[in-house]
Amino acid sequence: MSKEEKKLFIQTLGCQMNDTDSQHIIAELKEHKNYITTDQMEEADLIIINTCSVREKPVQKLFSEIGQFNIKKKKDAKIGVCGCTASHLGEDIIKRAPYVDFVVGARNISKIKDVVDKKGSVEIDIDYDDSTYQFAQNSNSLYKTSVNISIGCDKECTYCIVPATRGDEISIPPEMIVEQVQKDVAKGAKEVTLLGQNVNSYGRRFSDGREKTNFTKLLQEVSKIEGLERIRFTSPHPLHMDDEFIEEFAKNPKISKCIHMPLQSGSTQVLKAMKRGYTKEWFLNRAKKIRDLVPNVRITTDIIVAFPGESQEDFEDTIDVIKQVKFDQIFNFKYSPRPNTKALEFKDLEIEDEIGSARLIEVIELHKLHQSELMDSNIGKTVEVLFESLKPNGEIAGFTDNYCQVFVKGSDELLGQIVKVKITDATRTALKGEVVN
Numbered sequence: 001m002s003k004e005e006k007k008l009f010i011q012t013l014g015c016q017m018n019d020t021d022s023q024h025i026i027a028e029l030k031e032h033k034n035y036i037t038t039d040q041m042e043e044a045d046l047i048i049i050n051t052c053s054v055r056e057k058p059v060q061k062l063f064s065e066i067g068q069f070n071i072k073k074k075k076d077a078k079i080g081v082c083g084c085t086a087s088h089l090g091e092d093i094i095k096r097a098p099y100v101d102f103v104v105g106a107r108n109i110s111k112i113k114d115v116v117d118k119k120g121s122v123e124i125d126i127d128y129d130d131s132t133y134q135f136a137q138n139s140n141s142l143y144k145t146s147v148n149i150s151i152g153c154d155k156e157c158t159y160c161i162v163p164a165t166r167g168d169e170i171s172i173p174p175e176m177i178v179e180q181v182q183k184d185v186a187k188g189a190k191e192v193t194l195l196g197q198n199v200n201s202y203g204r205r206f207s208d209g210r211e212k213t214n215f216t217k218l219l220q221e222v223s224k225i226e227g228l229e230r231i232r233f234t235s236p237h238p239l240h241m242d243d244e245f246i247e248e249f250a251k252n253p254k255i256s257k258c259i260h261m262p263l264q265s266g267s268t269q270v271l272k273a274m275k276r277g278y279t280k281e282w283f284l285n286r287a288k289k290i291r292d293l294v295p296n297v298r299i300t301t302d303i304i305v306a307f308p309g310e311s312q313e314d315f316e317d318t319i320d321v322i323k324q325v326k327f328d329q330i331f332n333f334k335y336s337p338r339p340n341t342k343a344l345e346f347k348d349l350e351i352e353d354e355i356g357s358a359r360l361i362e363v364i365e366l367h368k369l370h371q372s373e374l375m376d377s378n379i380g381k382t383v384e385v386l387f388e389s390l391k392p393n394g395e396i397a398g399f400t401d402n403y404c405q406v407f408v409k410g411s412d413e414l415l416g417q418i419v420k421v422k423i424t425d426a427t428r429t430a431l432k433g434e435v436v437n
Contacts, residue, residue, distance in 0.1 A: 014052020126167035306356030
């Protein structure tokens, strides 16, 4: 290490957008401030925690973690807090933890190189627009990359804090997205994940006032990139899953046949209280169309149980949707109130904790049955796997086109390759197989 180089330790909490923001932070500090990353917090000159605030626990974890960092860090090492919790807590973070050197909100990541040396700096403007900022480049995978296609969120879901931490939605110009993917493919990436709070509302608003476009057109442009094998995206919103979008998803061979459809609740009444904008019938219609057009599709979802005012009948509607769609993966949550959300006004309708916990367990157990059934159905099939990581015991792991993890016996010569594999065994979360020669 040269004398000028400094060491950065970064811990990321939360979603895939946070992961991408962390890669931007690393790249910006590497290029502009000569930082290199380290896995050893105790040897770092700069410690950053990039935060999530969608649920309560990440906020609690933030103060626990930075307290530990302060105890264990080397003398004169700086601590910074970035991300969504930074956006909504702002200078209160420094008030509660005075040893924190700076705070940078989720909408202000491009300012990191400017604030890292300014003790007490707080940058949390949710109206800040860096949609045309050209970030320095960094990736934590040789074979996969992720690219933000929009910033912010225009939805007003009553349980969600994101609009208060990431601001109004602005789309990143399509030519910037295509250029970024082309650069990553030139470095060896075979797969890209397009990221946004609601990716399929892409193109409604640009900083430069250009004409509107839509997500389907963006998918078509990205799929023209030579050398790019797979396109993934998250998260689409069920409300914007029109026929044009679904048909492009079905027929475009480069689009991974795994789609995230955040249900949240199966009750039209609860969906209305959540301000989701669609009904139980609309969701089921969209899921059926996708299943009919794409037989091998994997559909994943988010579900919140015990939202304020959720009756037993409302909950049974959620169970009914789970039984009809048979989701391949469910991210289950029991409702927890978040600051700066409309649902705080429903406090007198909150569900008793024991009822909420029982409903959550029922969802989890039902999903386990479906998961086992769906995963077992893969045994005997031959699938194409993009291998990306070495594992212990001589195994190598990768993902199918519909994003199921597969393990086989193999060496590093398979890394970055898309290979045919015959599936021989299944658990609820992964598949095992043998390479087909």
